[in-house]
Amino acid sequence: MLKFENVSKVFNDGFKAVDSVSFDIPEGEFLVLIGPSGSGKSTTMKMINQMVPHTSGTISINGKNIMDLNASELRRNIGYVIQQIGLFPHYTIEKNIAIVPELKGWSKEEVSARVKELMTSVGLDPEVFSTRYPKELSGGQQQRVGVARALASNPEIILMDEPFGALDPITREQLQLELISLQRKLKKTIVFVTHDMDEALKLGDRIAIMKDGKLLQLDTPEKLLHEPSHGFVEEFIGKHRITQNPELMPVSAVMTEKVITAQADLSPSKALLMTRRHQITSLIIVDDQDAFVGLVSAYKLIKNMESIHSIEEIMEVSTTILPESATAKDAIVMMANAQLGIIPVLDTAQKVKGLVTRGTLLSALSSQWTELEEVNE
Structure with missing residues (x-):
């Protein structure tokens, strides 16, 4: 589905943010990118939709090099959710969600039906919230709108850049569970950036741990916990996480x-x-x-x-x-x-x-x- 081959990003000042990273993401996988500040996780994600152009290597989606695709069209076919949400304050909730389908030329009937479907799926009653404005919603409700907007045009890939980082712990946990439930139904290919190891272990099918622009280990949560391949990985995850914290103990x-x-x-x-x-x-x-x-x-x-x-x-x-x-x-x-x-x-x-x-x-x-x-x- 999505493939990185020896991808690097070097900024104009010579700083190498991402250093020859290679990995594959199969269709329908929830991949979490995690690492300390400056590890290159957000840069890696932003290179997928050309928000940050890569310097070398190849990024391909379904076998097509993204550099051969129109950047605007590429972004319209990739959902994007960020921590700041980025809702247009002068648009109603309905209008915020409808932006991309309208840009893609959907009919009014198709757009209206899709907006109602998505608002319901993220727990917002269309009869109550459609005509409201972002300032009338709580932070958690606004983030639900952000998720709905990312799903609006039914993209194959969704990028999520620390989407729950600014929320209170209770709202954050609730949205994490709702995202797990949504992913079970929709089976989208999701690339999710976080700095929170607990969140990564809870959400990811696989987790990619990065440091200084390098990919140190990409594995399932279970394998990372029991078979860390690098000293930093073991330190970053933390020893005895499972026995010390029920949140990280698998339901099994x-x-x-x-x-x-x-x-x-x-x-x-x-x-x-x-x-x-x-x-x-x-x-x-x-x-x-x-x-x-x-x-x-x-x-x-x-x-x-x-x-x-x-x-x-x-x-x-x-x-x-x-x-x-x-x-x-x-x-x-x-x-x-x-x-x-x-x-x-x-x-x-x-x-x-x-x-x-x-x-x-x-x-x-x-x-x-x-x-x-x-x-x-």
Whole structure:
């Protein structure tokens, strides 16, 4: 999808901001660029849409050298979200989001439908916010508009330059989770710049760690944590991050992989037999493709045994779910609202990979703290 081959950037004063960097980004990947100030991460990202022209090497998108493309047209086909957001203050929210589709010649009907779709997807009711102006929105709401605007023309690539850096911690965490959810649905190719290692580990499919213009390591969060290839990488990530911080503990560490599933047309007597046989208190309901549908508790089965024909009649449709990329902290935050005290963990095909319960959370976290205390003694 996106390829860097020995790319360097040297400014007029002779400063080499990026030094012969090479990497590939496959379609649909969320890549995070991270490093200390002056590492070259933002320059690397800005070279993708020619906001900063590279000095040497080749950057290509779908096999086409970006230097052979018109810069304005290139930028219209790449979404761009920045920390300062950059909304036009004299335009309404609707008009801000519509800018690029209008420049690309979309019809009024297409633009209007797209704006409403995107506002809904980022949690802004079009009936309430369409005619408002940026100054009437909070920082978090403005950043949602920035994300919607970047998605407006349905670009293949989205660049995000520390988009949540200026937000308060609660709003920042909420938008991080919403971005994860959006990416699961849209599967865009995202290049995300941050200086926050916690944010990088939470969001990235892969993380590129840079220092002094060089790419030191590009790997999955798990591999970076367990197999740092450079002393600076280990130092930058920080030792014992997983055991010390639930926010960085993967959700897989606090879930059980014992998942007993059934289909919604199962009879209540057979369903109850399954719960007793497997010694569980709830059944996970899936469809014909094994995608998650809902939950049924053994208590409800017993209570409604004589009045229902299939378990679908008493099934609870859970809105509290987590992606495989979530963390233990995400599970802790969401547990209070979890139906039956269960949070299904789903893959991109909506199949259940595991279950987080209050019991698995307490067991895993108490084990982590015990290990940490033993290390400190």
